[in-house]
Amino acid sequence: MTRVAIPLCALALAGCSTGGEETKAPGAGLHARMLVLDTHLDTPLHFGRQGWRFADRHALATDLSQLDIPRMRDGALDGGFFAIYTAQGPLTPQGYADALAFARKRSDLIDRVIAENSGVMGVALTADDARRLNAAGKLIAFKSMENSYPLGEDLSLLAEFHGKGVRLAGPVHSLNNQFADSATDKPRWNGLSPLGRQWVAEMNRLGIVIDASHSSDAAFDQILALSKYPILLSHSSLRSAHAHPRNLDEDRLRRLAEKGGAMCISTIFMSEMNLSPERAELFGKYEQIETMPPAEQAELTRRWRDLDTRETMWAADFDAYIKMVLRAIEVGGVDHICFGADWDGGGGLRGIEDISALPKVTERLKAAGYSDADIEKMWSGNILRVLAAQGK
Ligand SMILES: [Zn+2]
Numbered sequence: 001m002t003r004v005a006i007p008l009c010a011l012a013l014a015g016c017s018t019g020g021e022e023t024k025a026p027g028a029g030l031h032a033r034m035l036v037l038d039t040h041l042d043t044p045l046h047f048g049r050q051g052w053r054f055a056d057r058h059a060l061a062t063d064l065s066q067l068d069i070p071r072m073r074d075g076a077l078d079g080g081f082f083a084i085y086t087a088q089g090p091l092t093p094q095g096y097a098d099a100l101a102f103a104r105k106r107s108d109l110i111d112r113v114i115a116e117n118s119g120v121m122g123v124a125l126t127a128d129d130a131r132r133l134n135a136a137g138k139l140i141a142f143k144s145m146e147n148s149y150p151l152g153e154d155l156s157l158l159a160e161f162h163g164k165g166v167r168l169a170g171p172v173h174s175l176n177n178q179f180a181d182s183a184t185d186k187p188r189w190n191g192l193s194p195l196g197r198q199w200v201a202e203m204n205r206l207g208i209v210i211d212a213s214h215s216s217d218a219a220f221d222q223i224l225a226l227s228k229y230p231i232l233l234s235h236s237s238l239r240s241a242h243a244h245p246r247n248l249d250e251d252r253l254r255r256l257a258e259k260g261g262a263m264c265i266s267t268i269f270m271s272e273m274n275l276s277p278e279r280a281e282l283f284g285k286y287e288q289i290e291t292m293p294p295a296e297q298a299e300l301t302r303r304w305r306d307l308d309t310r311e312t313m314w315a316a317d318f319d320a321y322i323k324m325v326l327r328a329i330e331v332g333g334v335d336h337i338c339f340g341a342d343w344d345g346g347g348g349l350r351g352i353e354d355i356s357a358l359p360k361v362t363e364r365l366k367a368a369g370y371s372d373a374d375i376e377k378m379w380s381g382n383i384l385r386v387l388a389a390q391g392k
Contacts, residue, residue: 031363034379036380037142037379038340039080039081040234040235040340041081042346043068044085044109045287050294054113062301064297067354076358076359080142081168083144084166087173088174093152099149099150107164111165123165144166144167146169147172155198158206158208168208171210171223183214190218191219191221197226200222204390204391209387213235213266216245217245220248224256232262232386235342235347237266238253241324242272253328257335257336262338263338265324265328265337268347270314270320276307276311282303282304285300286300318357326368334377336382338380343355362379
């Protein structure tokens, strides 16, 4: 398919809004009309920061966040899954207790921020909720869990988090835990642990969508075989774009699709992560950003952006990203692709630095020949279909 040139205003959409509809990129109007969701938003990392409000507009030059309510409007991102991300710690009673306390607090923080903004956004537990909120012009807040480590060995806690509104959860993060092997650790269980198999059954019983991003290949295979319902990968890239164990190979994408699931495409691991000593130091600080006074946050941003002028964390750019997205659609089909860029969790590339760039993605899909209906399936329909299929 041919690729059309993108009108300049698509690259600076905010500056186009005064020019009337006809001067916007053709994809922009379409993008704004569609229901657009992202399956992995790490923005709760910013929710607890001193002096930072989700309702305020932030700029990349002066703040490290990639998402806030004004920029959700810019990018016509209607909502997504706000993650309770818990870093992996020791597999001990104390480790589990600390992680559980953290995850409960993080869940409460997400609730608080949604409640503070209840005039413009609402909690979604079902696909119907998402459509109802969208029809009412409100942003959609689903809740997810990245890493089930906080559950310890007590699977009854899954029901507690389901009660708190969690509708998508992954077993593991970047290190092996009590449930599964991570894609980025050495095999311990060769897939799921015995407890991990029970975790799958309990997820199915409760109707929480299983998220296999970060799971090892063997864990992915076992989840796919065991789960009674379709699963998602909330933020994964293709291994054919970059050979990294965190990415999904094309054969597994085909098998995911055969089982009715969907892969939400991320912007990460399309190259090796350039974690230079300086970036590693800043990344470590970034994970602690909510404990910093505003002046220290500003200093971290200044150092991060200064480093950006000398080196990037990822070598790929927007064109490479689109190439991977189109390949994923070719392999998985329009019914099995969705989007989860990993905003505020390490995502973002040159040309797609924050969510205000999302209309450009629709523009490229349109240029590649996909119908409006197919594009909307990829932005939200496939996610909502998988969600609605749980327990059926
Ligand atoms: Zn992640």
